[in-house]
Amino acid sequence: MNILSENTAFGGMQGVFSHDSEACNCEMTFAVFVPPQATERPCPVLWYLSGLTCTHANVMEKGEYRRMAAELGLIIVCPDTSPRGKDVPDSLTNWQLGQGAGFYVDATESPYALNYQMETYITKELPALIAGSFRADMDRQGIFGHSMGGHGAMTFALKYPGRYKSCSAFAPIVSPTTSPWAQGAFEKYLGTDPDVWRKHDACALVAAGARFPEFLIDQGTADGFLEEGLKPWLFEAAVKDTDIALTLRMHERYDHSYYFISTFMDDHLRWHAERV
Numbered sequence: 001m002n003i004l005s006e007n008t009a010f011g012g013m014q015g016v017f018s019h020d021s022e023a024c025n026c027e028m029t030f031a032v033f034v035p036p037q038a039t040e041r042p043c044p045v046l047w048y049l050s051g052l053t054c055t056h057a058n059v060m061e062k063g064e065y066r067r068m069a070a071e072l073g074l075i076i077v078c079p080d081t082s083p084r085g086k087d088v089p090d091s092l093t094n095w096q097l098g099q100g101a102g103f104y105v106d107a108t109e110s111p112y113a114l115n116y117q118m119e120t121y122i123t124k125e126l127p128a129l130i131a132g133s134f135r136a137d138m139d140r141q142g143i144f145g146h147s148m149g150g151h152g153a154m155t156f157a158l159k160y161p162g163r164y165k166s167c168s169a170f171a172p173i174v175s176p177t178t179s180p181w182a183q184g185a186f187e188k189y190l191g192t193d194p195d196v197w198r199k200h201d202a203c204a205l206v207a208a209g210a211r212f213p214e215f216l217i218d219q220g221t222a223d224g225f226l227e228e229g230l231k232p233w234l235f236e237a238a239v240k241d242t243d244i245a246l247t248l249r250m251h252e253r254y255d256h257s258y259y260f261i262s263t264f265m266d267d268h269l270r271w272h273a274e275r276v
């Protein structure tokens with residue numbers, strides 16, 4: 001693991017690191033905030049999965065999580081959203097496919113399968129690296145994310161029972177199989193079998209019996225992507241009549257940006273701290 005930067009913040013450390021990823025067959029970059037409590041004891045780990053077009057840096061620079069994470073003693077891990085590099089397949093015309101748009105799935109289709117193994121990367125390879133490199137309590141993990149990253153967080157919570165103790169999302173893509181935002185990438189990464197797609201769709205996973213105790217979702221009503229790509233009411237319908245608890249908060253005037261995310265970041269960190 002290479003240290004790209006380390007800066008003291010709120011008594012802890014905000015770092016950016018890179019490593020050769022076996023899963024993604026390329027060098028991957030990620031950010032980690034380590035709170036001051038880690039000098040005394042292992043700390044819970046909160047995974048933040050970013051949205052389309054993001055790297056590790058968007059939330060690190062605009063998410064405003066450090067003050068509260070330091071207060072609550074949370075390690076915050078912010079991975080990249082896809083494999084990167086000149087040899088990694090990309091799309092020059094579609095921002096919802098290729099680099100910056102990994103959708104947190106393991107691609108099976110050529111030419112993407114060689115590098116686009118984001119599910120394995122986030123759920124296996126990177127946790128092992130974090131466990132070995134930081135004072136992390138891996139028995140106390142939570143996961144959250146934004147938009148495409150909200151989809152990643154919710155599907156991982158549902159697919160890996162017992163792994164995460166808490167899950168929340170900002171403006172998540174709750175039904176990628178029916179969202180024009182995700183369909184193009186799903187076809188390129190996963191092929192055309194709808195049964196395969198449904199394994200990466202929070203609504204479809206719940207319909208198939210997957211369970212997670214409770215979700216927090218924040219959504220802005222002025223989000224330009226609300227009707228087209230997000231539709232949180234589909235998840236509300238999916239969990240109705242199940243034992244899954246959903247707190248869905250609609251916020252007047254908020255859009256899809258990091259101004260929205262940073263406004264509610266403290267709430268999400270407290271939500272996780274109470275559950276991990």
Ligand SMILES: N[C@@H](CCC(=O)N[C@@H](CSC=O)C(=O)NCC(=O)O)C(=O)O
Binds near residue numbers: 052
């Ligand atoms: N390029 C797009 C807008 C892309 C965008 O809004 N990306 C969001 C995530 S969208 C869902 O996954 C984001 O987080 N952007 C980074 C940021 O720092 O705001 C367009 O032109 O419409």
